[in-house]
Amino acid sequence: MTDQTGHPRHRPSIADSLQSGEQLLRQAGRDFLVHLYAALRSLKLYPVENEQVQRALDEVTSSANLLLELEDELEVRITGEFIFVNATRLRLSLDNFASFSHVLTTLRQAGIGVIRVGGDVDRREWQIFISQLLSSAGREGDANKFAELQERLVRGSVVHIVVEGMVEDEDDFDDEEQAKEVAKRTYERTVAVTKEVVNSVRMGRSASVKKVKRAVQGIVDQVLSNEVSLVGLTTIRDYDEYTFVHSVNVTIFSVSIGKRLGLTKLQLYDLGLAALFHDVGKSRIPLDILNKTGALDDDEWRIMQAHPWLGVLTLFGLRGYGEIPYRAMIAAYEHHMKVDLTGYPKSIRDRNLSVYSKIIAVADGFDAATSRRVYQTTPLQPADVLKEMWENPRRGQDPVLVKAFINLTGVYPVGTCVILDTYEIGVVHAASSDPSQMHRPVVRVVVNADGVSLGEGFLIDLTDNDGSGNFNRSIIKVADPDRYGITPSDYFV
């Protein structure tokens, strides 16, 4: 059998059909979520009769109908950081991460865990549902808001859209504790593996590649499922030798940026491996230079600047790779090169900096500046570092990736100590999931307005408002945690 071009017609296998079916569902699911986001945004900004609102409602209706035609049912479920449409997990990409994030936050704020849509849903029902969803999401601290939302939907004769709540709070707490524990184990093990590799190199022994692979795979898994806990751990200081901890932190930041850029799981692994090894060349720098507390003299600085290319030589020496880790070599070599190819080492031949090297350079710059190192006993405040990265072109970092990094961290990165307008002190716990509210992170209040330390404290979302658009709390100042005896990392361990 041939097609119109005379080529033999390919008869799709069952696997092909399944795959194309799943791809179709993913695409339709993504379209639906993007349209839902557009409807939420436009209904928030304009009256219902506005043309943009009407168009958005048309689109959300038709994209939902398409899914209903494909599968006879439509279920949107939130699990952790993921959104599932009819049990298919939707992957973040550059085109949709902000929209997904907004939908996720809105549903969470309204206490919704699952939305089920029946076959005969119409545009009117979508309009009521979305309006009620917005209203419910905006009511902070109202324990009954989910029940009321359900009731309003019934009163509005919305019978084809049914919502179910989030899992119980207690379970949430358990899950959060469990997630924190898993993140901790991942972090500890990755530091241990990094230490083993670096020490093996220092002693001329071979290192276990299996363990490195597993460690990076673990980081990727955690970034995909439990990013907040893992990123929180990057605030830890003095856990082990700076080089090991720093390499792990850079890996976490890099993989997190990669996730925002829509990299696949296997691509995130490539990036993570490159990040973990970016400073492996330091294993060949004499320890007295590496650990020197005073300023480095010219010769010492020259030796220190050799670590990128020493990294390449080191990686060639690591045995046991099925394939030589080229990307890791390139990132090790390039991570101190600036976008105009100045920096070090020098380049003679043509070179286009790898995007992975540029991501790692951003993550490296941020973590190095916020860390306490032998020659930098007072770390800079994360928000200051971020600001400097953004404003100082001499750093030579890719401005688009710096922007993407700020998208990841928010303007107050995790671990930043802040004073609120309530005169409470907080530690930034997570970036806001609403990309338009990057200056309003989730904060753990650790000292109350009376100056009393609160121990574990409590989490508040700075995007919460009183229902009339006034925010309940705002950051007025970044503070030095040492001044208040606060160790930010304690709240993530």
Next chain:
Amino acid sequence: MTSPTHEHEQEPAPEGLAEVHDLMQVLIKGVRAIQLYLPNNPVYQRALENIRTAFGPVWEMTDELELQVHEAELLWDGAQVLSQDNRSESIPWLLFKDGVRRLTMLPGAEDEEIVRLLQVLGKARNLVTDSPDDLLTLLWDQDFHAIKYDYVDLGMEEVPRLERSEEEPARPPEHVQQQIQEEVQDEQPQGIVSIDDFDSTLYFLDEREIEYLKHEIEREYSQDLRGNVLRMLFDLFELQTYSTVRSELVSIVQNFIPYLLAVGDFRSVALVLRELRTVLERSRELLPEHREQLETLPDTLSEPEALGQLLQSLDEATVHPTEDELGALFRELKPEALTSVLSWLPKLANERVRSLLYGAATRLAKAYPDQLVKALDEEDEPVLLETIRLAEQLKLPPLVPALGALFPRTGPEVRRATAKALAAMGTPGALKQLEQAIVDADREVRVDAVRAIGAKRHRAAIAVIEEVVAGRKLRDADLTEKTAFFEAYALLAGEKGMNRLKELLEPKGLLRRKEDPQIRACAAMALGRIDAKEAREVLQRATSDKEPLVRNAAQRALQGDKQA
């Protein structure tokens, strides 16, 4: 059904145990089938079908099949569903030894993921000790959705735990409160981040930026990684003058080349060879030992063993380089490599590779004809045939004596090829060498040679040909050979050959024995090649000869003459 032996055996067997047990049995057969057969094999397909069928009853009673992994058994709901004591065969052990403690399958696993799981199990079973992978890393790569596994990180039990910092004594609240107030009241104190500074819209990625990042990611995965790394190494070599560093770099490059060849990356090998020249030219303070090592690197690659490996890998590779890439590599090879290339040409099974390699050999031969001459010294017939074929195509004068030297020492096939090659070259030198083929033992060689000599009017050979024409031996030859010799004779002798041919065609006198009709016919055809009145008269007479063969030949010769 095997009786459960686990500690839970006292408890009543869970409902559905038989179904799960059956499923385990077909899964084991599936691992074997997937390892032993190709996907189109009926055994393979039947095994998969059995697995899919066996999942059916299991999904009727549960929507999650959670198996506990022990050293020699798998348990479901506390009951044993698989027991395998022999570790080399055991699936439970395969899972257990790498840390898997629980394997969970969800509906849908049987569609496609189960095949990948079984493939991974098969692969994991064959991993060597120092492999960069284990079962867990392989499972991770699969990114399953309907199959989950829980594991313990073996060997990581002693890792120090992250602990909170030591608690400091609480500071007096009023003191803290005062500090906060002071800090907030400071006018524009350092560290304040104004919201204006962080206008959120600044940090949204716009369309152009998103496109840029997409392009960057595409570029990341379309770049020539090895080429990139090689350029780094050569930059380093030029910039770093430390002898220890350079020694390490030389060693890396030396070891890298066989690896590149093994993976079929011929373009990168060519890049190495090309860059070596640059590095040798530009590097400062290059130690003599490093210079020598770098200079001899291409020679190593041109050595027969190394080149043999290269060509073998080319022949066996599934993806082949373009002619440009291969050409780039061969351009960098030393001339001595040509003999090896030619020796490999006849052995190659892959037509495309053969053709690519032939192209490369042609370029090399043109550049180094002396190497082709050297190759003509070979004893190996297939090599000689390839070399002669190339010589025929290139028509290079320096090859002529070496070709001529083949006649006395080689077999008929090579001599035929040689005669053909010399004939194609057609230069006086080539025809001179061809003269020795006129009396070759092989009929085909003789015919080719004499035809070429005749066609090119190589009159120096007239004596030898006349001797043959006059000799007895030709009388025993077939008509084609006789014709070839007679025509060549006529072409070379011209009118001077008239008498001999006339005598053969129409002998005079009673006692003279007539030649056999074939010889007379050949003489007639030969006369047709002589542009002379007398020749035509003789042929005219022969048109009424008694022998039909002679009559026909004479008529054809006359017609040919008219046409001419």
